[in-house]
Amino acid sequence: MSALPAASVATLTSLPPGLVWTAGRLARPTRKGWTTGFPALDAALPGDGWPRGAIIELISAHPGIGEIHLLLPLLRRAPADKWIAWVAPPCLPYAPALASLDMPLSQLLLIDVPDHAGTIWATRQALASGACHAVLAWNRHVDAAALRRLQLAAEESDTPLFLFRPPAAARQPSPATLRLQLVAAHDGLDIVILKRRGPAAAHPIRISVNRRLNDLSSHALDSPDPARLAPAGIHTQCG
Amino acid sequence: MPLQVFTRSVADPGSLAVVEYRPRQRVVAVSAGARARGVEPGTGLAGARAIAPDLELKERDPALEQRTLAEFATWAGCFTPAVSIDAPDGIVIEVSRSLRLFGGLPKLAAKLEKDAASLGFDVRLAAAPTPLGARWLAEAKPGTLTRPSSGWDRCLDSLPLHVLAADPAVSRATIDLLHGIGARSIGDVARLPRDGLARRQGTSVTHALARAHGEVPDPRPWHHPPERFDARLVLPAAADKIEPLLFASRRLVTSLVAWLTGLHAAVDRCCLCLEHEDRPATVVHIITGQPGRAEDRFLMLMREHLAVLQLDAPVEALRLSADTPVIRSACTPDLFGDPGQARDAATLLLDRLRARLGKAAVRSLRPWPDHRPEHAWRESEPGAHNLVQSRKGLPRPAWLLPEPRHLPSIDGLVMLAGPERIESGWWDGEDVRRDYFVARTRNAALWWIFRRLDRPGGWYVHGYFG
Numbered sequence: 001m002s003a004l005p006a007a008s009v010a011t012l013t014s015l016p017p018g019l020v021w022t023a024g025r026l027a028r029p030t031r032k033g034w035t036t037g038f039p040a041l042d043a044a045l046p047g048d049g050w051p052r053g054a055i056i057e058l059i060s061a062h063p064g065i066g067e068i069h070l071l072l073p074l075l076r077r078a079p080a081d082k083w084i085a086w087v088a089p090p091c092l093p094y095a096p097a098l099a100s101l102d103m104p105l106s107q108l109l110l111i112d113v114p115d116h117a118g119t120i121w122a123t124r125q126a127l128a129s130g131a132c133h134a135v136l137a138w139n140r141h142v143d144a145a146a147l148r149r150l151q152l153a154a155e156e157s158d159t160p161l162f163l164f165r166p167p168a169a170a171r172q173p174s175p176a177t178l179r180l181q182l183v184a185a186h187d188g189l190d191i192v193i194l195k196r197r198g199p200a201a202a203h204p205i206r207i208s209v210n211r212r213l214n215d216l217s218s219h220a221l222d223s224p225d226p227a228r229l230a231p232a233g234i235h236t237q238c239g
Numbered sequence: 240m241p242l243q244v245f246t247r248s249v250a251d252p253g254s255l256a257v258v259e260y261r262p263r264q265r266v267v268a269v270s271a272g273a274r275a276r277g278v279e280p281g282t283g284l285a286g287a288r289a290i291a292p293d294l295e296l297k298e299r300d301p302a303l304e305q306r307t308l309a310e311f312a313t314w315a316g317c318f319t320p321a322v323s324i325d326a327p328d329g330i331v332i333e334v335s336r337s338l339r340l341f342g343g344l345p346k347l348a349a350k351l352e353k354d355a356a357s358l359g360f361d362v363r364l365a366a367a368p369t370p371l372g373a374r375w376l377a378e379a380k381p382g383t384l385t386r387p388s389s390g391w392d393r394c395l396d397s398l399p400l401h402v403l404a405a406d407p408a409v410s411r412a413t414i415d416l417l418h419g420i421g422a423r424s425i426g427d428v429a430r431l432p433r434d435g436l437a438r439r440q441g442t443s444v445t446h447a448l449a450r451a452h453g454e455v456p457d458p459r460p461w462h463h464p465p466e467r468f469d470a471r472l473v474l475p476a477a478a479d480k481i482e483p484l485l486f487a488s489r490r491l492v493t494s495l496v497a498w499l500t501g502l503h504a505a506v507d508r509c510c511l512c513l514e515h516e517d518r519p520a521t522v523v524h525i526i527t528g529q530p531g532r533a534e535d536r537f538l539m540l541m542r543e544h545l546a547v548l549q550l551d552a553p554v555e556a557l558r559l560s561a562d563t564p565v566i567r568s569a570c571t572p573d574l575f576g577d578p579g580q581a582r583d584a585a586t587l588l589l590d591r592l593r594a595r596l597g598k599a600a601v602r603s604l605r606p607w608p609d610h611r612p613e614h615a616w617r618e619s620e621p622g623a624h625n626l627v628q629s630r631k632g633l634p635r636p637a638w639l640l641p642e643p644r645h646l647p648s649i650d651g652l653v654m655l656a657g658p659e660r661i662e663s664g665w666w667d668g669e670d671v672r673r674d675y676f677v678a679r680t681r682n683a684a685l686w687w688i689f690r691r692l693d694r695p696g697g698w699y700v701h702g703y704f705g
């Protein structure tokens with residue numbers, strides 16, 4: 001498609017931004033997104049951050065690879081009168097860890113649902129209410145119709161929905177605005193952008209999460225820090 | 240009125256007749272469906288059965304009529320504080336001071352009719368400067384709206400004679416006598432010499448005429464809205480489906496909201512009883528997060544509650560009750576957006592989720608000062624601020640497994656940090672002695688694993704670093 005005459009390319013580029021979008025460029029939404037807190041990731045996303053009212057699919061094989069750290073900068077910024085809804089998380093979010101990561105725990109809304117339909121219902125209610133800063137939902141099976149409804153609810157209420165899905169979902173089409181595949185790496189998290197409003201990303205983006213833990217590895221085992229890693233608790237016997 | 244207490248709870252009452260057995264068995268009122276089949280009020284019971292064998296019969300319930308009229312009077316309290324019950328089937332409201340607020344008499348009348356319809360009542364309405372005049376007009380010429388200008392009472396003259404019968408002081412014999420001497424309308428009676436009429440019939444007729452024309456005062460007792468809201472709605476046919484129940488509960492909620500509006504109050508809970516024929520009533524408690532009187536909010540919560548309700552038996556009647564209203568003035572909409580609106584949306588979401596999923600399914604978490612990981616958190620009420628500061632510095636996973644999972648081997652795991660000895664809990668029998676490590680798996684996930692120091696030992700994974 002490089003047959004466009006040079007003159008018309010010049011005309012296109014002289015138009016005001018936002019009027020014409022060519023597929024080779026990143027889309028520039030009229031409103032900037034929420035910054036992710038990771039400059040490398042911001043640079044690769046249209047709107048320089050998480051889109052405001054959209055589904056963001058996060059596809060990963062198993063929990064425990066840094067997905068919470070990826071969202072932490074956004075969750076920390078929740079205004080005091082909005083919830084952070086977690087719908088049907090795979091395990092128990094561990095309160096001491098989240099508190100020490102400065103997540104506003106009092107705004108956490110942990111929603112247990114009985115079945116698959118309940119997950120969709122609760123997610124949609126959380127989105128439609130407009131009372132959530134962000135909605136995080138874990139759902140193994142979600143059909144295209146439900147996804148479209150969720151996308152509409154997210155757009156109308158201007159609330160981002162982070163939908164965690166298994167790797168098999170990566171092959172299915174989805175109306176989500178942004179689809180990211182999360183792959184654990186030794187010193188952080190590789191983010192493969194499967195879909196965005198813009199050209200396909202050339203290579204994964206490496207962000208560093210759990211840096212403190214990975215730093216620990218350099219010295220923890222051979223020279224444990226007595227101040228930090230001393231045995232905790234009340235000792236009944238010397239052992 | 241005898242009919243409307245039954246028909247207001249359903250969209251289409253079908254063929255329904257309200258009957259009374261004393262002083263004689265007869266049909267008192269019929270629904271439109273029954274009238275179309277030829278059943279008329281006044282027909283004997285046997286005759287009505289012969290015309291329409293499948294006619295639905297309900298016995299007249301004067302107590303219910305009385306309570307419904309009181310409920311209706313309470314509802315009218317959102318238009319004016321001056322409401323009076325005009326038994327057996329009317330209310331008189333004094334609207335002259337409310338006209339400006341509602342944009343004039345015709346607009347107010349239209350709104351009254353429309354709102355009464357949303358309550359399930361079909362009203363006949365008339366306005367006049369005197370209560371009795373308004374009553375007569377509503378009976379004989381519904382829709383007449385007269386104003387206090389000179390000569391307004393001329394329109395009373397053309398009313399038929401039988402309107403006088405509504406006054407308990409005027410006996411049947413009096414009306415028959417007036418009819419016998421050729422009087423056909425109120426005007427004819429008014430032209431009769433008054434002292435002669437008074438001599439023959441006592442003063443009842445002349446007194447009624449004087450009250451209707453405003454020549455003598457006609458004081459009425461005001462209706463005071465009850466302290467506690469309690470409205471009962473009888474279904475003409477038992478229902479076990481959600482839709483008819485929702486329809487009927489909407490009537491009750493409309494009435495509840497009118498009661499609150501009249502009191503300038505709000506409630507944060509109400510109780511819906513679904514009455515069955517031969518078993519205890521099903522009780523649904525509807526709790527909103529904060530006091531309010533928004534109709535759609537009550538309805539939405541009611542819908543969620545009814546949607547998950549398992550009914551064992553068909554419902555015969557519904558009863559909605561609420562007490563302890565909190566006085567609250569109406570909120571004025573803010574030009575620049577209401578700062579309380581976001582908070583309101585937040586509690587609304589919480590109410591809605593809990594109505595459908597149950598209270599325990601929506602919660603929040605907080606850390607708890609205990610060294611044992613399984614005990615280091617507690618559930619808490621969403622929105623409640625916790626005071627426990629968690630310690631920083633020690634590696635803690637974002638996900639905790641409900642039960643530690645046994646690891647057959649730790650081959651392939653790279654220990655990044657540890658050991659951290661956690662040894663605690665001797666006082667409550669859930670003693671733990673463990674060495675915790677942060678481990679990296681082959682596919683680079685971070686796990687929180689421990690080695691049991693007590694028998695039988697072994698390695699377990701207890702959490703994932705998110």
